[in-house]
Amino acid sequence: MPFHPIALKGQPLAQGRLPAVCAPLVAATHDALLAQARQVVAARPDLLEWRVDFFQQIGATPAVLAAAGALRQVAQGIPILFTRRSSREGGQAIPLDEAQVVALYQAVCAAEVADLVDFEMANAEADVARVREAARRHGVALVLSFHDFQRTPPAAELVARFAQAAALGADVAKVAVMPAAMADVHALLGATLQASAQLEIPVVSMAMGPLGAVSRLCGGAFGSALTFAVGAAASAPGQMPIADVRAGLAVLARAAGAAGT
Amino acid sequence: MPFHPIALKGQPLAQGRLPAVCAPLVAATHDALLAQARQVVAARPDLLEWRVDFFQQIGATPAVLAAAGALRQVAQGIPILFTRRSSREGGQAIPLDEAQVVALYQAVCAAEVADLVDFEMANAEADVARVREAARRHGVALVLSFHDFQRTPPAAELVARFAQAAALGADVAKVAVMPAAMADVHALLGATLQASAQLEIPVVSMAMGPLGAVSRLCGGAFGSALTFAVGAAASAPGQMPIADVRAGLAVLARAAGAAGT
Numbered sequence: 001m002p003f004h005p006i007a008l009k010g011q012p013l014a015q016g017r018l019p020a021v022c023a024p025l026v027a028a029t030h031d032a033l034l035a036q037a038r039q040v041v042a043a044r045p046d047l048l049e050w051r052v053d054f055f056q057q058i059g060a061t062p063a064v065l066a067a068a069g070a071l072r073q074v075a076q077g078i079p080i081l082f083t084r085r086s087s088r089e090g091g092q093a094i095p096l097d098e099a100q101v102v103a104l105y106q107a108v109c110a111a112e113v114a115d116l117v118d119f120e121m122a123n124a125e126a127d128v129a130r131v132r133e134a135a136r137r138h139g140v141a142l143v144l145s146f147h148d149f150q151r152t153p154p155a156a157e158l159v160a161r162f163a164q165a166a167a168l169g170a171d172v173a174k175v176a177v178m179p180a181a182m183a184d185v186h187a188l189l190g191a192t193l194q195a196s197a198q199l200e201i202p203v204v205s206m207a208m209g210p211l212g213a214v215s216r217l218c219g220g221a222f223g224s225a226l227t228f229a230v231g232a233a234a235s236a237p238g239q240m241p242i243a244d245v246r247a248g249l250a251v252l253a254r255a256a257g258a259a260g261t
Numbered sequence: 262m263p264f265h266p267i268a269l270k271g272q273p274l275a276q277g278r279l280p281a282v283c284a285p286l287v288a289a290t291h292d293a294l295l296a297q298a299r300q301v302v303a304a305r306p307d308l309l310e311w312r313v314d315f316f317q318q319i320g321a322t323p324a325v326l327a328a329a330g331a332l333r334q335v336a337q338g339i340p341i342l343f344t345r346r347s348s349r350e351g352g353q354a355i356p357l358d359e360a361q362v363v364a365l366y367q368a369v370c371a372a373e374v375a376d377l378v379d380f381e382m383a384n385a386e387a388d389v390a391r392v393r394e395a396a397r398r399h400g401v402a403l404v405l406s407f408h409d410f411q412r413t414p415p416a417a418e419l420v421a422r423f424a425q426a427a428a429l430g431a432d433v434a435k436v437a438v439m440p441a442a443m444a445d446v447h448a449l450l451g452a453t454l455q456a457s458a459q460l461e462i463p464v465v466s467m468a469m470g471p472l473g474a475v476s477r478l479c480g481g482a483f484g485s486a487l488t489f490a491v492g493a494a495a496s497a498p499g500q501m502p503i504a505d506v507r508a509g510l511a512v513l514a515r516a517a518g519a520a521g522t
């Protein structure tokens with residue numbers, strides 16, 4: 001396979017298996033976050049995503065850093081992806097302006113309480129540059145992402161989104177779309193395959209909702225390095241339980257490994 | 262879903278679930294066939310395919326009819342697909358000429374010991390017509406198939422193969438290809454989706470070998486009405502055990518059914 005797994009400080013996530021499994025954390029408070037993390041960690045995802053836009057104290061940077069630090073303690077070595085998902089791309093409304101969001105990412109990178117951060121590539125280019133610089137300086141991997149919860153753009157546009165992330169200096173390019181028909185899921189998988197072959201960085205993709213479920217299980221075969229699965233609560237439509245995803249991936253791995261049978 | 266399940270005498274196979282699961286039988290003798298069938302039936306596939314080209318007595322029509330009749334007894338109500346796979350399309354060499362093969366199909370249809378028969382669409386058009394007529398007269402469903410064990414033709418050609426089967430009067434159109442890269446698997450799934458939308462008959466497809474494994478699990482989401490899985494022994498490269506396929510399909514069904522989660 002020519003596909004790139006996500007690597008953290010040179011170590012491939014999930015021993016290089018595609019896709020690695022990421023479980024989102026969507027709690028509103030410090031204590032709820034840790035309780036949810038303990039539950040999720042028990043299901044052994046390869047990565048935890050803290051969706052900080054769900055966190056009521058997002059406006060208090062020390063509270064965010066304290067929660068992120070505490071999360072590290074309960075994560076049992078599972079790497080952490082820090083994400084403020086913009087409300088424009090499916091996230092929760094938050095009381096911060098973009099400058100404050102960038103400052104928050106800078107503080108999180110400086111405190112080295114996350115292994116990766118996810119920032120939308122649609123944000124202002126200067127803000128992307130600031131987040132990228134903070135991530136680089138502190139050895140944090142940068143995911144640049146694109147989400148469309150309304151529709152699936154044409155395949156060529158999806159390929160361009162992956163390429164845009166790479167051009168902006170991403171360590172990982174992520175594209176998530178909402179399909180209206182299976183042809184959209186097919187387009188997403190094709191764009192993922194094409195971007196995987198063209199780019200030097202790992203790509204991550206998913207078609208959301210019930211129609212897209214197949215992409216969460218089979219996307220790795222088309223080059224997606226990460227799939228999101230539910231440990232405690234979903235963060236986007238169509239996510240399956242971790243145990244289900246692991247079972248499905250195991251079936252595919254056995255079949256793909258059983259050459260000639 | 263606009264997809265067509267395979268129907269037998271008006272009853273959808275596998276309660277209309279896509280894909281239904283078919284297990285091949287590849288035994289050389291009457292007794293071995295029944296022993297293999299008992300083992301396979303215990304795994305509860307939705308369909309049994311008897312690959313008669315593996316049967317040493319294929320030249321003795323009464324022996325074939327006796328075996329097919331006995332197979333019915335041990336099948337416990339699971340429908341039977343009767344297939345002589347041509348050596349040109351991946352089957353075993355047999356001591357019959359094409360006229361004798363057609364006569365064998367006619368005898369099997371007349372005896373009504375199979376629910377479906379599979380005949381390659383590449384056979385002489387007059388032979389396809391004879392097999393179709395025998396099948397129709399006796400209420401047996403006709404699968405017209407195309408296999409390429411060397412490569413994957415372009416998507417447009419695959420769509421044309423499905424359409425050719427429909428034009429020749431098939432009740433089911435089947436296309437199986439060998440991928441050299443995941444782009445071939447993607448093309449096969451796209452052609453399946455397109456043919457599903459265009460044709461009034463169910464379509465069946467698979468990409469073979471390790472690269473194609475994902476198509477055996479996820480093909481149903483793109484319109485394939487049938488997947489082949491191993492009950493006792495594989496008949497083509499890349500087939501997974503029935504239990505694995507069932508587990509993977511259950512994961513997908515739960516995810517696809519869980520709207521909005």
